Amino acid sequence: MKRTIATIRDVAVHAGVSVSTVSRVINGRGPTHTETTSRVRAVIAELGFRPNPAGRALKSARSDCLGVVLPALSDPCHAGTLAALESAACGYGRGVMIACGGGDDSECAAVERLLAHRVSGMILTVCDAGRSDALAMLDREGVPYVLAHNLPRRSAESGVGVAVATDPDAAALLLVDAMTGHGHRVVGNVASPEQPADWACRFADTLDRVLRARDLPPVLRFDRSALRAALAGPGAPSLLWCGGAVTAQALLRDLRDLGRMVPGDIAVIAGEGVVAPDLAPDLAPDLAVIASPTGAIGDRAVELLIAAIAGDDPVASVLLPPQFWPGQTLGTVRR
Amino acid sequence: MKRTIATIRDVAVHAGVSVSTVSRVINGRGPTHTETTSRVRAVIAELGFRPNPAGRALKSARSDCLGVVLPALSDPCHAGTLAALESAACGYGRGVMIACGGGDDSECAAVERLLAHRVSGMILTVCDAGRSDALAMLDREGVPYVLAHNLPRRSAESGVGVAVATDPDAAALLLVDAMTGHGHRVVGNVASPEQPADWACRFADTLDRVLRARDLPPVLRFDRSALRAALAGPGAPSLLWCGGAVTAQALLRDLRDLGRMVPGDIAVIAGEGVVAPDLAPDLAPDLAVIASPTGAIGDRAVELLIAAIAGDDPVASVLLPPQFWPGQTLGTVRR
DNA sequence: CTGAAAGCGCTTACAG
DNA sequence: CTGAAAGCGCTTACAG
Structure with missing residues (x-):
């Protein structure tokens, strides 16, 4: 007996407006905050409406999730990084999908899995950023990514392969x-x-x-x-x-x-x-x-990735003091 | 210069069939493996086509991701559980979205975030399964979930609130x-x-x-x-x-x-x-x-959740020997 | 065994 | 400031 889930259409009907208007209210672009806006807001709250990310993603061709690829999570070091990343991503309203690598072989598999889920970008710690098939794949696909704990790649000048690491x-x-x-x-x-x-x-x-x-x-x-x-x-x-x-x-x-x-x-x-x-x-x-500084590395990595996804000017790598x-x-x- | 991403339509055109046929090949239901199937498969490989999960999710109203809610990931114990869950979920072709809780307050926030992303089910370790607002929310939403490291809830008889834990x-x-x-x-x-x-x-x-x-x-x-x-x-x-x-x-x-x-x-x-x-x-x-037995707990928890999502007969809790x-x-x- | 068509929930120009 | 309409990529009955 699953509850039926409210859609933007339900909200529109209840509020007596069009779906376009509801969409504008949700995304905060359009009408200035008139009575309409607050009415729509009220209905949204009343119905417990949550925008379906699938509907959204279909337009942008990208989900609003960030992918994270790490070596074995059993290592507390990487687990700490993940915690930091998750917390930072959350601050941007982004979800985090995780995939664990290991050898270089499964790094690729991890990236492939995340790619299949259409994450909008990835943060990775790889065995060796200098020679990584996983990163090559990402370059080929044109998916933005940021390295954590690895050093910047040479190609980083062009804005891809930037890294956040301890100096x-x-x-x-x-x-x-x-x-x-x-x-x-x-x-x-x-x-x-x-x-x-x-x-x-x-x-x-x-x-x-x-x-x-x-x-x-x-x-x-x-x-x-x-x-x-x-x-x-x-x-x-x-x-x-x-x-x-x-x-x-x-x-x-x-x-x-x-x-x-x-x-x-x-x-x-x-x-x-x-x-x-x-x-x-x-x-x-x-x-x-x-x-x-695991926490800071997580924060900066997410910050850089978000900027890269937004297509901002090529972001620069960050080396933080130990x-x-x-x-x-x-x-x-x-x- | 992002690559344009191949869609099911591209595959259909290249293979000289309809999108319906391609869809059937992808999902393995429909035509027996005739020449058509292999032709479609070839085109899929050639184009590097990956089905867009957003398109899929729009039909089912649910993503193919599993949500995982854990207390602070910094604790190696929980990190180990996450590693096990990720690995197990991967075996079912499911992605894992992670959200970290802490106090009971942020447990709710974590669940809320995952709910917004429309995960198809959740695996959680909560402070106290006996009194958890987060679980109450899940019950209300009718989203299937499995507890890990907590004990089964009383309502577990009806199939919700099952748990996988050490005995x-x-x-x-x-x-x-x-x-x-x-x-x-x-x-x-x-x-x-x-x-x-x-x-x-x-x-x-x-x-x-x-x-x-x-x-x-x-x-x-x-x-x-x-x-x-x-x-x-x-x-x-x-x-x-x-x-x-x-x-x-x-x-x-x-x-x-x-x-x-x-x-x-x-x-x-x-x-x-x-x-x-x-x-x-x-x-x-x-x-x-x-x-x-962290690994086994992860395996079983995912197994139970997958069954619950599929709507199989109410699954029973599992207590594993320490x-x-x-x-x-x-x-x-x-x- | 295969195709045409509708529709999932949302956003986005385009008119009003 | 607001609405009607098209379309994102996919699946799913429904016809052939």
């Missing part, structure tokens, strides 16, 4: 400042999957450059599995850096299993792929983090 | 077995917001009953802020239970700050509001958890 150079500087400030001179980098490849690459380049400029030894890179070996011998790092908080937590466990005290024997700092900010104090209370969360795991080396 | 009785039993199996006789319950009130209530009732039946002292309930006092004096619990993994992590920190060793001085076990299962080994390696993740924090009390 990788600033993050690298922050790391060096944090390490030297606490007396560390050698940093090891444990590979972590949380960061998009393009971002991580740029970050690593800058990091190496800054270290060299300060006469510090280059980064020692290795996998979690090579941890033991990497910590042995002279020249071993006194600080370990890894891309995301999830890997960091795993790393802390590895270190404990190896009998290394943190930060007594070895310090740890995580970056970028953060846990959801509001949970961080609970989930990772002691972990030092160079964090992404945030430093002090944590005990960073430790302090006595000279 | 609270089984979870309570599991807790008692785990505690007695490890030598614990007194359990304290730290209030945690992760669990929906209706579920937590039922769980607590059963827990008390089972403890009584086994001649064990009743649960000591208190807030995190009262932790110190609760642990002092005789009759203090040797095991702490809290609803979710996030609170559990915070609790572990509190205990450390109080100088209590886990599990040497005091044991900890978490329940229901789990971190995303695939991250658990990294984020909470040592934590003992009575976990919800999973026990052993962890060092549970400890063992020597007799």
Whole structure:
């Protein structure tokens, strides 16, 4: 016994006007607020009328939904971004359709699904914005999109492929400042999957450059599995850096299993792929983090996408400063 | 320079048939697979034609999207559920629109937003299914919905308000077995917001009953802020239970700050509001958890909702057995 | 097995 | 300031 749903026609009849007039009232263009308008408004409220987006979409050929493509949502970092995106989109009266990727293969599948639903634009975090079939598809289709947590693509000059991300150079500087400030001179980098490849690459380049400029030894890179070996011998790092908080937590466990005290024997700092900010104090209370401003990234990404959809002047990418969360795991080396 | 999008009419013209025929091919009802069908299929592929959901929706008055309403997505538990739902919905060719709630107030707002988008049904996790304005609204609108992680509503007999959740009785039993199996006789319950009130209530009732039946002292309930006092004096619990993994992590920190060793001085076990299962080994390696089968809950919830939308016979609620993740924090009390 | 036609709910020029 | 009419892309009886 479903309720019949009121249509614009019902409203028109009840208000004693034409559907055109109702449409104008709904969309706020047309008659100045005379008695007619308020009468129509009253009927709309009375009938609980909601404009059917399908009817609308048929004209514009686009739904009023934004598509969001993210890697595994199980990662709190991406879940936090989604929360921010949803909240921001809501502010523009836009719905959010979600599709999760994984490998590059399913990134395409995710985009394809969203395309089938005719989202008016997409926000994506991809494995590597530099080489992404999913983005190529989007370019081909001419659907506006904004990257989140990836770096801008080269083609971004033309206005497509803009990105909103943490500034990788600033993050690298922050790391060096944090390490030297606490007396560390050698940093090891444990590979972590949380960061998009393009971002991580740029970050690593800058990091190496800054270290060299300060006469510090280059980064020692290795996998979690090579941890033991990497910590042995002279020249071993006194600080370990890894891309995301999830890997960091795993790393802390590895270190404990190896009998290394943190930060007594070895310090740890995580970056970028953060846990959801509001949970961080609970989930990772002691972990030092160079964090992404997830909320701001979500806000700006939606803002840019809305502008792109509206066909405004080509929007420019945004790099936001990272945030430093002090944590005990960073430790302090006595000279 | 957007590509013009192919319509069903374009396909019809190119294939030299009528739109009706194309429609039948797309929806797989009508002509048996003659030459016509394959010709139409070829043209569809060639043109990259995708049926416009808006055109479709206009007939059915419903989009082919499922709405999902969850409390803060920042909680990994809910993010995990969303991931499962998205994946399951995808299997049915359904898109997922997400809206986040929070207080009961914004639960309504979330439902309202999804309603405006004409989702064909919703899956929700609400604060308290027993008293929810959001669910009342759904009942009023006659939109099918399924609860996830909440318990079935009374009205569920009529087929509305069915739920998919972890079996609270089984979870309570599991807790008692785990505690007695490890030598614990007194359990304290730290209030945690992760669990929906209706579920937590039922769980607590059963827990008390089972403890009584086994001649064990009743649960000591208190807030995190009262932790110190609760642990002092005789009759203090040797095991702490809290609803979710996030609170559990915070609790572990509190205990450390109080100088209590886990599990040497005091044991900890978490329940229901789990971190995303695939991250658990990294984020909470040592934590003992009575976990919800998030993936299965997502699968079943979508399955039930799809059935409800199709107007199948009233579907029944599903209670799934919890999973026990052993962890060092549970400890063992020597007799 | 196939096609012509109506209609889903809305917006948008175009007349008044 | 307002209304009649066309049309967005699709599905669905209804004829052939």
